Amino acid sequence: MTPVTNRRPHRGGTLPAMPVIVIGADTPIGRAAVDALLAGAAELRAFVTDPAEIDRLKERGVKVAVGDISDGSHVGGAALNAFCAVLVPEAATDARERSFASTPSAVVAAWAEGLRDARVHRAIWIDDAAIPDAPAVLAAAVSELAIVPAGRSPDEIAADIARIESQRILGDTTDRRVSGVEPDDPFPHRSG
Numbered sequence: 639m640t641p642v643t644n645r646r647p648h649r650g651g652t653l654p655a656m657p658v659i660v661i662g663a664d665t666p667i668g669r670a671a672v673d674a675l676l677a678g679a680a681e682l683r684a685f686v687t688d689p690a691e692i693d694r695l696k697e698r699g700v701k702v703a704v705g706d707i708s709d710g711s712h713v714g715g716a717a718l719n720a721f722c723a724v725l726v727p728e729a730a731t732d733a734r735e736r737s738f739a740s741t742p743s744a745v746v747a748a749w750a751e752g753l754r755d756a757r758v759h760r761a762i763w764i765d766d767a768a769i770p771d772a773p774a775v776l777a778a779a780v781s782e783l784a785i786v787p788a789g790r791s792p793d794e795i796a797a798d799i800a801r802i803e804s805q806r807i808l809g810d811t812t813d814r815r816v817s818g819v820e821p822d823d824p825f826p827h828r829s830g
Contacts, residue, residue, distance in 0.1 A: 663726075664686040683716060708730075762785075
């Protein structure tokens with residue numbers, strides 16, 4: 639399956655490896671994403687809720703932030719100066735405590751606010767039918783949005799994440815919306 643991308647105009651050129659943060663690095667997909675990104679990111683960060691994950695991640699050279707996954711200011715602070723944020727929807731839908739948002743959609747809205755405040759350029763979202771409004775909310779917060787199809791193993795999803803992150807500029811999909819697109823369609827069209 640081909641990941642879906644959404645890109646707004648941005649200065650072109652080749653960029654050096656930039657900081658990447660994985661929001662929900664304490665989930666199976668988040669752990670696989672960390673593993674896949676370790677070799678390529680100049681600086682890899684992880685945002686987790688589970689303090690038991692801290693040592694495992696730090697031992698691997700990952701900078702770790704622990705906080706409430708539903709607090710956009712926590713997410714934004716951890717993402718400050720990151721080029722890319724990988725957003726794992728399981729962190730918005732699982733059984734962890736969330737003090738600042740009561741629904742998965744509200745958690746994603748908080749993430750979008752945090753990413754916008756931190757001036758994150760790119761977000762990589764693992765598509766999740768349980769949060770159908772997430773792509774539109776995230777696309778409004780970042781310059782580039784890539785959507786990775788779910789329904790596969792964490793390692794397969796993580797391989798797509800690493801491939802997208804290694805691209806400094808995504809394909810030209812300017813002014814295109816990602817909602818309502820088949821996962822195999824790499825260039826969704828704007829509607830409305």
